[in-house]
Amino acid sequence: MPPTSPDPAKIDFQKYCFYGTVLNVPPILLMYPMRTVRLLQQRKSSVPVSSSIFTVIKDVQQKNGFRALYAGATVFSIGLTNTKILQFATYDYLGQKTKEKDYFGVEVLKNPSVLSGLLGTFSAVVTTFFVVPFDVVSQQITLAKAGAQGNIVPSPVPTTAASVAPPLVPETVTVAGSTAVASKIPMYAQGSYERLPAQQMPISESLRLQFKQEGVRFLFRGYIASLMSTIPFFAAYFPAYEISRVWVKDGIELVRSMQPNSDAPFPPPELNQLIVSSIAGSMASLSGVMISSPSDMVKTRIQTEQRLQPANGTGVKLPLPSLKWMDVFMEIWKKEGFMKFFSGTKARAILAVPGGALNFVIFDFVRSASITKEPSMSLSQIQVSAAQEALY
Numbered sequence: 001m002p003p004t005s006p007d008p009a010k011i012d013f014q015k016y017c018f019y020g021t022v023l024n025v026p027p028i029l030l031m032y033p034m035r036t037v038r039l040l041q042q043r044k045s046s047v048p049v050s051s052s053i054f055t056v057i058k059d060v061q062q063k064n065g066f067r068a069l070y071a072g073a074t075v076f077s078i079g080l081t082n083t084k085i086l087q088f089a090t091y092d093y094l095g096q097k098t099k100e101k102d103y104f105g106v107e108v109l110k111n112p113s114v115l116s117g118l119l120g121t122f123s124a125v126v127t128t129f130f131v132v133p134f135d136v137v138s139q140q141i142t143l144a145k146a147g148a149q150g151n152i153v154p155s156p157v158p159t160t161a162a163s164v165a166p167p168l169v170p171e172t173v174t175v176a177g178s179t180a181v182a183s184k185i186p187m188y189a190q191g192s193y194e195r196l197p198a199q200q201m202p203i204s205e206s207l208r209l210q211f212k213q214e215g216v217r218f219l220f221r222g223y224i225a226s227l228m229s230t231i232p233f234f235a236a237y238f239p240a241y242e243i244s245r246v247w248v249k250d251g252i253e254l255v256r257s258m259q260p261n262s263d264a265p266f267p268p269p270e271l272n273q274l275i276v277s278s279i280a281g282s283m284a285s286l287s288g289v290m291i292s293s294p295s296d297m298v299k300t301r302i303q304t305e306q307r308l309q310p311a312n313g314t315g316v317k318l319p320l321p322s323l324k325w326m327d328v329f330m331e332i333w334k335k336e337g338f339m340k341f342f343s344g345t346k347a348r349a350i351l352a353v354p355g356g357a358l359n360f361v362i363f364d365f366v367r368s369a370s371i372t373k374e375p376s377m378s379l380s381q382i383q384v385s386a387a388q389e390a391l392y
Contacts (some may be wrong), residue, residue, distance in 0.1 A: 079134020
Protein backbone atom coordinates (compact mmCIF):
# COMPACT_ATOMS: atom_id res chain seq x y z
CA MET A 1 0.00 0.00 0.00
CA PRO A 2 1.17 3.63 -0.42
CA PRO A 3 2.72 4.39 2.99
CA THR A 4 5.80 2.36 3.80
CA SER A 5 5.97 3.03 7.52
CA PRO A 6 2.76 4.25 9.16
CA ASP A 7 3.35 5.77 12.60
CA PRO A 8 1.38 5.03 15.75
CA ALA A 9 -1.95 6.81 15.73
CA LYS A 10 -2.28 10.15 17.51
CA ILE A 11 -5.90 10.96 16.75
CA ASP A 12 -8.55 12.92 18.55
CA PHE A 13 -11.31 10.34 18.08
CA GLN A 14 -14.08 12.74 19.09
CA LYS A 15 -13.16 15.04 16.21
CA TYR A 16 -12.59 12.06 13.98
CA CYS A 17 -16.06 10.59 14.59
CA PHE A 18 -17.71 13.99 14.20
CA TYR A 19 -16.04 14.90 10.91
CA GLY A 20 -16.28 11.33 9.66
CA THR A 21 -20.04 11.27 10.28
CA VAL A 22 -20.84 14.72 8.89
CA LEU A 23 -18.63 14.56 5.82
CA ASN A 24 -19.49 11.00 4.80
CA VAL A 25 -23.17 11.76 4.24
CA PRO A 26 -22.86 14.15 1.21
CA PRO A 27 -20.97 11.69 -1.05
CA ILE A 28 -23.36 8.89 -0.10
CA LEU A 29 -26.34 11.06 -1.08
CA LEU A 30 -24.57 12.29 -4.21
CA MET A 31 -23.99 8.75 -5.47
CA TYR A 32 -27.19 7.19 -4.12
CA PRO A 33 -29.13 7.32 -7.43
CA MET A 34 -26.47 4.97 -8.84
CA ARG A 35 -27.32 2.51 -6.08
CA THR A 36 -31.01 2.83 -6.94
CA VAL A 37 -30.24 2.09 -10.60
CA ARG A 38 -28.18 -0.95 -9.65
CA LEU A 39 -30.97 -2.37 -7.49
CA LEU A 40 -33.60 -1.85 -10.18
CA GLN A 41 -31.43 -3.56 -12.78
CA GLN A 42 -30.66 -6.50 -10.48
CA ARG A 43 -34.11 -7.09 -8.99
CA LYS A 44 -36.34 -10.02 -9.89
CA SER A 45 -39.00 -8.70 -12.22
CA SER A 46 -41.01 -9.82 -15.25
CA VAL A 47 -40.78 -6.24 -16.54
CA PRO A 48 -37.56 -5.67 -18.53
CA VAL A 49 -35.31 -2.97 -17.09
CA SER A 50 -33.05 -0.95 -19.38
CA SER A 51 -29.28 -1.41 -19.08
CA SER A 52 -28.86 2.33 -19.63
CA ILE A 53 -28.30 4.26 -16.40
CA PHE A 54 -29.78 7.45 -17.86
CA THR A 55 -32.92 5.63 -19.08
CA VAL A 56 -33.55 4.03 -15.68
CA ILE A 57 -33.12 7.35 -13.85
CA LYS A 58 -35.45 9.09 -16.32
CA ASP A 59 -38.05 6.31 -15.96
CA VAL A 60 -38.00 6.49 -12.15
CA GLN A 61 -38.24 10.29 -12.19
CA GLN A 62 -41.21 10.29 -14.58
CA LYS A 63 -43.21 7.51 -12.89
CA ASN A 64 -42.39 7.98 -9.22
CA GLY A 65 -40.83 11.43 -8.90
CA PHE A 66 -37.30 12.63 -8.23
CA ARG A 67 -37.45 11.78 -4.52
CA ALA A 68 -37.89 8.09 -5.41
CA LEU A 69 -34.25 8.01 -6.53
CA TYR A 70 -33.32 8.60 -2.87
CA ALA A 71 -35.77 6.14 -1.32
CA GLY A 72 -34.01 4.35 1.52
CA ALA A 73 -31.10 6.81 1.54
CA THR A 74 -31.58 7.78 5.20
CA VAL A 75 -31.41 4.21 6.48
CA PHE A 76 -28.46 3.40 4.21
CA SER A 77 -26.52 6.56 5.14
CA ILE A 78 -26.85 5.88 8.86
CA GLY A 79 -25.70 2.29 8.46
CA LEU A 80 -22.81 2.91 6.08
CA THR A 81 -21.44 5.96 7.91
CA ASN A 82 -21.33 4.22 11.27
CA THR A 83 -19.91 1.10 9.66
CA LYS A 84 -17.08 3.08 8.08
CA ILE A 85 -16.12 4.57 11.43
CA LEU A 86 -16.26 1.12 13.02
CA GLN A 87 -14.16 -0.28 10.21
CA PHE A 88 -11.45 2.33 10.66
CA ALA A 89 -11.41 1.72 14.42
CA THR A 90 -11.09 -2.03 13.83
CA TYR A 91 -8.25 -1.45 11.37
CA ASP A 92 -6.34 0.84 13.76
CA TYR A 93 -6.83 -1.43 16.78
CA LEU A 94 -5.70 -4.57 14.97
CA GLY A 95 -2.73 -2.74 13.47
CA GLN A 96 -1.65 -1.46 16.88
CA LYS A 97 -1.99 -4.89 18.51
CA THR A 98 -0.08 -6.56 15.66
CA LYS A 99 2.86 -4.19 16.14
CA GLU A 100 2.74 -4.59 19.94
CA LYS A 101 2.96 -8.38 19.52
CA ASP A 102 5.95 -7.97 17.16
CA TYR A 103 3.82 -9.14 14.21
CA PHE A 104 3.18 -12.45 16.03
CA GLY A 105 6.53 -13.68 14.79
CA VAL A 106 5.29 -13.79 11.17
CA GLU A 107 7.93 -12.15 9.00
CA VAL A 108 5.64 -11.51 6.03
CA LEU A 109 3.39 -9.28 8.18
CA LYS A 110 6.21 -6.73 8.38
CA ASN A 111 5.56 -5.96 4.72
CA PRO A 112 3.21 -2.92 4.78
CA SER A 113 1.41 -4.09 1.64
CA VAL A 114 0.65 -7.51 3.11
CA LEU A 115 -0.36 -6.14 6.51
CA SER A 116 -2.60 -3.46 5.00
CA GLY A 117 -4.27 -5.99 2.73
CA LEU A 118 -4.95 -8.48 5.54
CA LEU A 119 -6.17 -5.86 8.02
CA GLY A 120 -8.27 -4.08 5.42
CA THR A 121 -9.98 -7.26 4.24
CA PHE A 122 -10.50 -8.57 7.78
CA SER A 123 -11.99 -5.30 9.01
CA ALA A 124 -14.30 -5.20 5.98
CA VAL A 125 -15.49 -8.75 6.65
CA VAL A 126 -16.10 -8.02 10.35
CA THR A 127 -18.00 -4.79 9.77
CA THR A 128 -20.15 -6.39 7.06
CA PHE A 129 -22.12 -7.96 9.90
CA PHE A 130 -23.20 -4.52 11.15
CA VAL A 131 -24.16 -3.02 7.79
CA VAL A 132 -26.31 -5.94 6.56
CA PRO A 133 -29.52 -4.96 8.50
CA PHE A 134 -29.35 -1.42 7.13
CA ASP A 135 -28.65 -2.82 3.67
CA VAL A 136 -31.63 -5.20 3.72
CA VAL A 137 -34.15 -2.58 4.90
CA SER A 138 -32.88 0.22 2.63
CA GLN A 139 -32.91 -2.00 -0.45
CA GLN A 140 -36.49 -3.08 0.09
CA ILE A 141 -37.54 0.56 0.63
CA THR A 142 -35.75 1.59 -2.55
CA LEU A 143 -37.40 -1.06 -4.70
CA ALA A 144 -40.84 -0.43 -3.19
CA LYS A 145 -40.76 3.31 -3.88
CA ALA A 146 -38.47 3.64 -6.91
CA GLY A 147 -39.49 0.49 -8.81
CA ALA A 148 -41.93 1.07 -11.63
CA GLN A 149 -44.06 -1.77 -10.27
CA GLY A 150 -43.48 -0.98 -6.59
CA ASN A 151 -43.04 -4.15 -4.60
CA ILE A 152 -45.37 -6.09 -6.87
CA VAL A 153 -43.87 -8.34 -9.54
CA PRO A 154 -46.54 -8.68 -12.24
CA SER A 155 -47.24 -12.17 -13.48
CA PRO A 156 -46.64 -12.91 -17.16
CA VAL A 157 -49.69 -13.44 -19.30
CA PRO A 158 -50.27 -17.22 -19.69
CA THR A 159 -49.61 -18.62 -23.17
CA THR A 160 -50.67 -22.24 -22.68
CA ALA A 161 -53.66 -23.86 -24.31
CA ALA A 162 -55.57 -23.59 -21.08
CA SER A 163 -55.36 -19.83 -21.27
CA VAL A 164 -57.34 -19.72 -24.49
CA ALA A 165 -59.98 -22.25 -23.45
CA PRO A 166 -63.57 -21.01 -23.65
CA PRO A 167 -64.67 -19.35 -20.44
CA LEU A 168 -66.83 -21.26 -18.00
CA VAL A 169 -70.49 -20.28 -18.42
CA PRO A 170 -72.35 -20.88 -15.16
CA GLU A 171 -75.65 -22.68 -15.18
CA THR A 172 -78.35 -20.18 -14.33
CA VAL A 173 -81.75 -20.34 -12.74
CA THR A 174 -84.41 -17.74 -13.41
CA VAL A 175 -86.19 -16.60 -10.29
CA ALA A 176 -89.95 -16.12 -10.72
CA GLY A 177 -91.05 -12.53 -10.72
CA SER A 178 -87.51 -11.27 -11.10
CA THR A 179 -85.20 -10.43 -13.95
CA ALA A 180 -82.15 -11.42 -11.89
CA VAL A 181 -80.17 -14.48 -12.83
CA ALA A 182 -79.03 -16.73 -9.99
CA SER A 183 -75.92 -18.86 -10.36
CA LYS A 184 -75.42 -22.34 -8.96
CA ILE A 185 -71.70 -21.65 -8.55
CA PRO A 186 -70.88 -20.99 -4.88
CA MET A 187 -70.51 -17.32 -4.01
CA TYR A 188 -66.81 -17.65 -3.09
CA ALA A 189 -66.05 -18.97 -6.62
CA GLN A 190 -67.90 -16.24 -8.50
CA GLY A 191 -66.14 -13.20 -9.88
CA SER A 192 -64.93 -11.41 -12.95
CA TYR A 193 -62.78 -13.21 -15.49
CA GLU A 194 -60.78 -10.02 -16.03
CA ARG A 195 -57.40 -9.64 -14.33
CA LEU A 196 -57.80 -7.48 -11.24
CA PRO A 197 -55.28 -4.66 -10.71
CA ALA A 198 -52.50 -5.55 -8.29
CA GLN A 199 -52.85 -3.97 -4.90
CA GLN A 200 -49.59 -2.68 -3.47
CA MET A 201 -48.73 -3.46 0.10
CA PRO A 202 -47.18 -0.52 1.98
CA ILE A 203 -43.47 -1.14 2.49
CA SER A 204 -43.82 -0.60 6.24
CA GLU A 205 -46.40 -3.41 6.38
CA SER A 206 -44.25 -5.65 4.20
CA LEU A 207 -41.21 -5.16 6.43
CA ARG A 208 -43.31 -5.77 9.54
CA LEU A 209 -44.76 -9.01 8.19
CA GLN A 210 -41.38 -10.27 7.03
CA PHE A 211 -39.87 -9.53 10.42
CA LYS A 212 -42.80 -11.26 12.14
CA GLN A 213 -42.40 -14.27 9.86
CA GLU A 214 -38.59 -14.63 10.02
CA GLY A 215 -37.67 -12.88 13.25
CA VAL A 216 -34.26 -11.27 13.69
CA ARG A 217 -32.92 -13.47 10.89
CA PHE A 218 -34.75 -11.19 8.46
CA LEU A 219 -32.45 -8.28 9.34
CA PHE A 220 -29.36 -10.41 8.70
CA ARG A 221 -30.67 -12.03 5.56
CA GLY A 222 -27.91 -12.34 3.00
CA TYR A 223 -25.00 -12.04 5.46
CA ILE A 224 -23.21 -15.06 3.96
CA ALA A 225 -23.99 -13.74 0.47
CA SER A 226 -22.49 -10.38 1.50
CA LEU A 227 -19.30 -12.10 2.61
CA MET A 228 -19.18 -14.03 -0.66
CA SER A 229 -19.34 -10.69 -2.44
CA THR A 230 -16.84 -8.93 -0.17
CA ILE A 231 -14.12 -11.60 -0.27
CA PRO A 232 -13.71 -11.85 -4.09
CA PHE A 233 -13.92 -8.07 -4.33
CA PHE A 234 -10.93 -7.52 -2.08
CA ALA A 235 -9.13 -10.61 -3.39
CA ALA A 236 -9.06 -8.86 -6.77
CA TYR A 237 -8.71 -5.34 -5.38
CA PHE A 238 -5.34 -5.54 -3.63
CA PRO A 239 -3.35 -7.34 -6.37
CA ALA A 240 -4.86 -5.02 -8.99
CA TYR A 241 -3.89 -2.02 -6.86
CA GLU A 242 -0.26 -3.09 -6.59
CA ILE A 243 0.02 -3.73 -10.34
CA SER A 244 -1.75 -0.47 -11.24
CA ARG A 245 0.42 1.50 -8.81
CA VAL A 246 3.56 0.45 -10.68
CA TRP A 247 2.02 1.38 -14.02
CA VAL A 248 0.94 4.82 -12.78
CA LYS A 249 4.37 5.55 -11.30
CA ASP A 250 6.03 4.58 -14.58
CA GLY A 251 3.59 6.84 -16.44
CA ILE A 252 4.41 9.81 -14.19
CA GLU A 253 8.15 9.25 -14.68
CA LEU A 254 7.62 9.09 -18.45
CA VAL A 255 5.73 12.40 -18.46
CA ARG A 256 8.42 14.08 -16.38
CA SER A 257 11.21 12.72 -18.59
CA MET A 258 9.65 14.63 -21.48
CA GLN A 259 10.21 17.96 -19.63
CA PRO A 260 13.84 17.68 -18.37
CA ASN A 261 14.56 21.41 -17.99
CA SER A 262 11.30 22.43 -16.39
CA ASP A 263 11.46 24.28 -13.08
CA ALA A 264 7.88 23.23 -12.33
CA PRO A 265 7.55 19.60 -13.45
CA PHE A 266 4.14 18.21 -14.20
CA PRO A 267 2.55 16.60 -12.31
CA PRO A 268 3.82 18.43 -9.21
CA PRO A 269 5.80 16.19 -6.82
CA GLU A 270 3.52 17.06 -3.89
CA LEU A 271 0.58 15.51 -5.76
CA ASN A 272 2.48 12.34 -6.60
CA GLN A 273 0.96 10.26 -3.79
CA LEU A 274 -2.59 11.44 -4.44
CA ILE A 275 -2.36 10.75 -8.19
CA VAL A 276 -0.90 7.28 -7.73
CA SER A 277 -3.38 6.29 -5.02
CA SER A 278 -6.45 7.71 -6.79
CA ILE A 279 -5.79 6.25 -10.25
CA ALA A 280 -4.53 2.90 -8.98
CA GLY A 281 -7.39 2.73 -6.46
CA SER A 282 -9.94 3.42 -9.20
CA MET A 283 -8.51 0.71 -11.46
CA ALA A 284 -8.42 -1.73 -8.55
CA SER A 285 -12.04 -0.92 -7.67
CA LEU A 286 -13.08 -1.59 -11.26
CA SER A 287 -11.36 -4.98 -11.14
CA GLY A 288 -13.09 -5.82 -7.87
CA VAL A 289 -16.49 -4.83 -9.29
CA MET A 290 -16.09 -7.12 -12.30
CA ILE A 291 -14.92 -10.12 -10.26
CA SER A 292 -17.63 -9.77 -7.57
CA SER A 293 -20.58 -8.96 -9.85
CA PRO A 294 -22.11 -12.49 -9.87
CA SER A 295 -21.94 -12.68 -6.07
CA ASP A 296 -23.38 -9.17 -5.76
CA MET A 297 -26.34 -10.12 -7.96
CA VAL A 298 -27.11 -13.15 -5.79
CA LYS A 299 -26.80 -11.01 -2.64
CA THR A 300 -29.25 -8.43 -4.00
CA ARG A 301 -31.81 -11.10 -4.97
CA ILE A 302 -31.63 -12.71 -1.52
CA GLN A 303 -31.96 -9.45 0.39
CA THR A 304 -34.77 -7.97 -1.72
CA GLU A 305 -36.97 -11.09 -1.94
CA GLN A 306 -40.47 -10.21 -0.71
CA ARG A 307 -40.61 -13.50 1.16
CA LEU A 308 -44.18 -13.39 2.45
CA GLN A 309 -45.97 -16.75 2.74
CA PRO A 310 -47.79 -17.14 -0.61
CA ALA A 311 -51.11 -18.96 -0.90
CA ASN A 312 -53.19 -20.29 -3.77
CA GLY A 313 -56.82 -19.44 -4.49
CA THR A 314 -58.15 -21.88 -1.89
CA GLY A 315 -55.95 -20.47 0.88
CA VAL A 316 -53.44 -23.34 0.93
CA LYS A 317 -49.96 -22.02 1.77
CA LEU A 318 -47.34 -22.51 -0.92
CA PRO A 319 -43.62 -23.19 -0.33
CA LEU A 320 -41.49 -20.14 0.37
CA PRO A 321 -38.86 -19.23 -2.24
CA SER A 322 -35.41 -20.51 -1.30
CA LEU A 323 -32.83 -18.03 -0.01
CA LYS A 324 -29.88 -20.42 -0.23
CA TRP A 325 -26.99 -18.92 -2.18
CA MET A 326 -26.60 -21.80 -4.63
CA ASP A 327 -30.35 -22.10 -5.23
CA VAL A 328 -30.63 -18.41 -6.10
CA PHE A 329 -27.48 -18.61 -8.26
CA MET A 330 -28.83 -21.55 -10.26
CA GLU A 331 -32.26 -19.93 -10.63
CA ILE A 332 -30.69 -16.83 -12.20
CA TRP A 333 -28.43 -18.95 -14.42
CA LYS A 334 -31.25 -21.18 -15.73
CA LYS A 335 -34.00 -18.58 -16.14
CA GLU A 336 -32.12 -15.41 -17.07
CA GLY A 337 -28.75 -16.50 -18.41
CA PHE A 338 -25.14 -15.90 -17.46
CA MET A 339 -25.01 -12.23 -18.51
CA LYS A 340 -27.74 -11.37 -15.99
CA PHE A 341 -25.09 -11.73 -13.28
CA PHE A 342 -23.51 -8.53 -14.62
CA SER A 343 -26.65 -6.38 -14.48
CA GLY A 344 -25.96 -3.14 -12.66
CA THR A 345 -22.20 -3.43 -13.18
CA LYS A 346 -21.91 0.01 -14.77
CA ALA A 347 -23.72 1.63 -11.84
CA ARG A 348 -21.50 -0.26 -9.37
CA ALA A 349 -18.40 0.89 -11.26
CA ILE A 350 -19.51 4.51 -10.99
CA LEU A 351 -20.01 4.02 -7.26
CA ALA A 352 -16.58 2.45 -6.87
CA VAL A 353 -14.44 4.69 -9.11
CA PRO A 354 -15.40 8.39 -8.89
CA GLY A 355 -17.22 7.75 -5.64
CA GLY A 356 -14.07 6.19 -4.25
CA ALA A 357 -11.92 9.08 -5.44
CA LEU A 358 -14.24 11.50 -3.62
CA ASN A 359 -13.75 9.48 -0.45
CA PHE A 360 -10.00 10.05 -0.69
CA VAL A 361 -10.46 13.81 -0.49
CA ILE A 362 -12.91 13.61 2.42
CA PHE A 363 -10.93 11.19 4.54
CA ASP A 364 -7.73 13.14 3.93
CA PHE A 365 -9.47 16.15 5.47
CA VAL A 366 -10.88 14.06 8.33
CA ARG A 367 -7.39 12.79 9.07
CA SER A 368 -5.78 16.25 9.03
CA ALA A 369 -8.58 17.71 11.19
CA SER A 370 -8.37 14.99 13.83
CA ILE A 371 -4.61 14.46 14.09
CA THR A 372 -3.15 15.86 17.31
CA LYS A 373 0.49 15.09 16.56
CA GLU A 374 2.14 13.27 13.69
CA PRO A 375 -0.10 11.88 10.89
CA SER A 376 -0.71 8.20 11.02
CA MET A 377 -3.73 7.05 9.04
CA SER A 378 -2.79 4.84 6.16
CA LEU A 379 -4.22 5.68 2.77
CA SER A 380 -4.81 1.97 2.38
CA GLN A 381 -7.57 2.34 4.96
CA ILE A 382 -9.18 4.97 2.78
CA GLN A 383 -8.93 2.71 -0.26
CA VAL A 384 -10.58 -0.16 1.58
CA SER A 385 -13.40 2.07 2.84
CA ALA A 386 -13.90 3.66 -0.58
CA ALA A 387 -13.91 0.31 -2.33
CA GLN A 388 -16.25 -1.27 0.21
CA GLU A 389 -18.94 1.32 -0.56
CA ALA A 390 -19.37 -0.26 -3.99
CA LEU A 391 -20.40 -3.53 -2.32
CA TYR A 392 -23.61 -2.02 -0.92
